[in-house]
Amino acid sequence: MKILISLLILSTILAGCIQKEIVDDVNLETGAAYDYTDGKIRGTALVPVYLSDKTVENKTFSSSSNLSRDFLRDVQRQSSDPLVSGSLKVVLFGERLAKEKGILDLIDSFQRDPSIGARLYLAVTEGDSKAVINGSYGERGNAIYLSNLIRHNMNSKDVPKTDLQRFLFDFNQKGKTPYLPRIKKLNKKAVEISGLSFFRYGHVVDTIPPDKMFYFKLLVDKYSKGTLKVNLGKDAAAIESIRSNYKMNLVSRKPLKVNIRIKVKAILNEYSGIRVTPKKIKMIEKKLEEEIEVECLKLTKRFQSKNIDPVGFGHFIKSKTRKFNYSKWEADYRYLKMNVQADVTITESGVID
Amino acid sequence: MEPLIPEKAKISPFLVFFLVHTMQFGIGILGFQRLIALTAGYDAWISVIIAGLSIHVILWMMYRILDTVNGDIMSANSYVFGKKVGRLITLPYVLYFLCVALTTLRTFIEVVQVWMFQDMSTFWYAFAFCVLAIYIIFGGFRIVTGIAFFGVVLPSYLIFTFFFTFPYADLRNLLPVFDHSIKDLVKAAYQMSLTYLGYEVLLFFYPFIKDPQKSKKWAHFGVFFTTILYTAITIITFSYFSEGQLQKNIWATLTIWKVVEMPFVERFEYIGIANWNIVILPNLCIALWCGSRILKRAVHLKQKYGVLLLTTIVLITINFFKTREQINTLISYTGKISFFLNYVYIPLLFILVLIVKKVKK
Numbered sequence: 001m002k003i004l005i006s007l008l009i010l011s012t013i014l015a016g017c018i019q020k021e022i023v024d025d026v027n028l029e030t031g032a033a034y035d036y037t038d039g040k041i042r043g044t045a046l047v048p049v050y051l052s053d054k055t056v057e058n059k060t061f062s063s064s065s066n067l068s069r070d071f072l073r074d075v076q077r078q079s080s081d082p083l084v085s086g087s088l089k090v091v092l093f094g095e096r097l098a099k100e101k102g103i104l105d106l107i108d109s110f111q112r113d114p115s116i117g118a119r120l121y122l123a124v125t126e127g128d129s130k131a132v133i134n135g136s137y138g139e140r141g142n143a144i145y146l147s148n149l150i151r152h153n154m155n156s157k158d159v160p161k162t163d164l165q166r167f168l169f170d171f172n173q174k175g176k177t178p179y180l181p182r183i184k185k186l187n188k189k190a191v192e193i194s195g196l197s198f199f200r201y202g203h204v205v206d207t208i209p210p211d212k213m214f215y216f217k218l219l220v221d222k223y224s225k226g227t228l229k230v231n232l233g234k235d236a237a238a239i240e241s242i243r244s245n246y247k248m249n250l251v252s253r254k255p256l257k258v259n260i261r262i263k264v265k266a267i268l269n270e271y272s273g274i275r276v277t278p279k280k281i282k283m284i285e286k287k288l289e290e291e292i293e294v295e296c297l298k299l300t301k302r303f304q305s306k307n308i309d310p311v312g313f314g315h316f317i318k319s320k321t322r323k324f325n326y327s328k329w330e331a332d333y334r335y336l337k338m339n340v341q342a343d344v345t346i347t348e349s350g351v352i353d
Numbered sequence: 354m355e356p357l358i359p360e361k362a363k364i365s366p367f368l369v370f371f372l373v374h375t376m377q378f379g380i381g382i383l384g385f386q387r388l389i390a391l392t393a394g395y396d397a398w399i400s401v402i403i404a405g406l407s408i409h410v411i412l413w414m415m416y417r418i419l420d421t422v423n424g425d426i427m428s429a430n431s432y433v434f435g436k437k438v439g440r441l442i443t444l445p446y447v448l449y450f451l452c453v454a455l456t457t458l459r460t461f462i463e464v465v466q467v468w469m470f471q472d473m474s475t476f477w478y479a480f481a482f483c484v485l486a487i488y489i490i491f492g493g494f495r496i497v498t499g500i501a502f503f504g505v506v507l508p509s510y511l512i513f514t515f516f517f518t519f520p521y522a523d524l525r526n527l528l529p530v531f532d533h534s535i536k537d538l539v540k541a542a543y544q545m546s547l548t549y550l551g552y553e554v555l556l557f558f559y560p561f562i563k564d565p566q567k568s569k570k571w572a573h574f575g576v577f578f579t580t581i582l583y584t585a586i587t588i589i590t591f592s593y594f595s596e597g598q599l600q601k602n603i604w605a606t607l608t609i610w611k612v613v614e615m616p617f618v619e620r621f622e623y624i625g626i627a628n629w630n631i632v633i634l635p636n637l638c639i640a641l642w643c644g645s646r647i648l649k650r651a652v653h654l655k656q657k658y659g660v661l662l663l664t665t666i667v668l669i670t671i672n673f674f675k676t677r678e679q680i681n682t683l684i685s686y687t688g689k690i691s692f693f694l695n696y697v698y699i700p701l702l703f704i705l706v707l708i709v710k711k712v713k714k
């Protein structure tokens with residue numbers, strides 16, 4: 001028994017001889033930015049440095065290399081403590097990189113690394129991503145600012161939900177293509193989400209402006225919240241969607257025709273007219289329905305002409321077809337007919353009428 | 354004829370549920386989804402159910418065999434083949450349980466090495482684990498059963514972590530149902546056999562059950578529970594990953610944990626994998642216990658020495674498996690052996706026992 005106990009103690013001690021990572025002794029990489037310059041990928045790692053007066057300094061390390069995560073090795077030579085990527089929150093891709101080089105190699109390394117979470121936010125920047133990550137936003141560091149910015153816009157505003165998991169899901173799903181939000185630097189202390197970029201094989205092929213984002217969100221997200229504005233002659237109204245749902249229906253196979261039914265439950269936020277009457281509400285609803293139908297159809301037509309499928313029509317038709325042939329679908333996609341049917345219900349008009 | 358097991362060393366019938374379930378639920382769960390999806394696509398969840406149902410038939414046969422001979426598998430073998438041959442035929446089970454112990458331990462250490470500590474020593478970790486297992490087995494079968502009980506109850510909260518995938522789930526992935534041929538489905542069910550293995554331990558601890566007749570429903574319930582869990586996890590995985598994405602992930606279940614985010618813990622895998630120690634521990638203990646039990650019954654080696662011998666072999670051989678490929682080969686061989694033992698040998702023995710019973714009458 002004595003031998004057993006001493007063995008137990010010995011083995012516990014010996015098995016503990018491994019690399020330690022103590023929070024105070026490492027540099028936590030919370031954000032990363034990638035650019036394509038001079039035929040190489042330039043990576044920038046963002047490390048928050050917590051100062052004694054409770055402020056956060058945004059320290060960045062940059063290095064160029066051919067392999068994506070390889071830059072970390074070079075960056076290690078600039079960093080006093082080992083850089084670890086366990087709490088990576090946001091990754092930005094420069095416009096040139098996303099358009100010309102593609103982001104697939106980079107995505108691979110995020111997928112491979114066990115320490116990187118699935119809720120990592122990805123975004124494309126307008127211009128250089130290094131410039132964006134080098135600003136100074138908020139008081140809790142850039143990475144937290146940027147990830148909170150993206151999160152709240154996805155959860156309760158117009159930006160369609162996407163993160164590393166959703167990006168990989170869409171990318172690896174046959175009959176669906178991924179999309180990412182775009183971030184634009186306004187000045188040294190401010191950024192904004194300036195649209196949505198659509199990918200094909202890791203390259204950005206199309207971008208939509210922010211005012212179209214909500215229509216796209218209605219097509220891909222269930223329970224999407226967001227805001228819409230309508231003009232009724234001389235009056236204008238702003239509504240906020242509380243929840244929405246979409247349902248696709250395969251109407252006919254020859255020719256392929258898909259009907260999308262979008263249901264929106266909303267409240268009236270603002271109205272420039274004098275009084276909201278039930279009749280007016282009906283009018284606003286009608287107008288909104290028209291607008292959603294027109295805009296969504298426009299978007300889907302646009303995707304078709306660019307040969308991308310972020311809505312996932314291919315995947316939807318696959319789920320309705322036995323022995324689905326993807327290569328045939330790729331040729332057929334151009335001829336797919338779509339119809340959008342919207343159903344808007346305004347339930348409340350605030351505390352006044 | 355049979356060595357009598359003292360009443361105080363026996364276990365209550367309902368504990369069979371934990372023994373059977375914990376032995377089934379081990380290392381396979383971490384990454385079985387990819388393999389079955391490769392053969393049967395996203396219809397593979399049907400295969401999971403098929404494989405689970407087939408076990409009930411095997412389990413029924415096992416109980417019939419054991420009821421007839423009123424002993425363990427060694428008694429059954431002696432009953433059919435005579436004493437000497439019976440012993441000889443039971444001995445390969447020692448090798449099988451060695452394989453099971455080795456696979457469980459090595460795969461788990463691999464998971465720890467890939468997901469948490471790259472430079473962790475295989476040997477020393479295995480050593481620590483084995484010392485713990487020896488300690489438990491020295492306590493007797495009732496202690497092993499107790500560990501099995503905790504191995505099910507303590508980590509059971511992990512089920513809730515899978516709820517985090519619901520916002521990401523797209524059940525349309527599973528449609529259209531039955532898009533694959535029956536042949537593919539059966540093939541995938543065959544591949545499930547490694548994941549489901551473990552219920553055969555019943556053949557060895559049967560004499561230790563207080564009222565074996567009453568344990569039947571608990572054993573079936575244990576298998577049924579495993580089937581339900583596996584089916585649920587398969588469906589969750591299939592709705593969370595797109596097909597191409599799943600094929601890239603070796604440990605799909607662990608990858609799911611990457612999405613779990615709580616205010617107090619950023620990466621849940623670390624807690625999950627650490628907890629998995631408790632899931633693995635009874636597996637190792639039961640496997641080693643069964644192996645040493647056969648040694649005791651067949652060659653009259655004291656169980657104490659049997660356990661020490663088996664762990665020594667495990668500790669030596671575990672060092673030979675270094676890369677993912679080697680480990681994968683080990684896993685697939687263990688799966689094949691288990692399939693042979695459960696789906697070929699047991700039915701054969703079942704028929705033989707029935708015949709011999711008729712003849713002896």
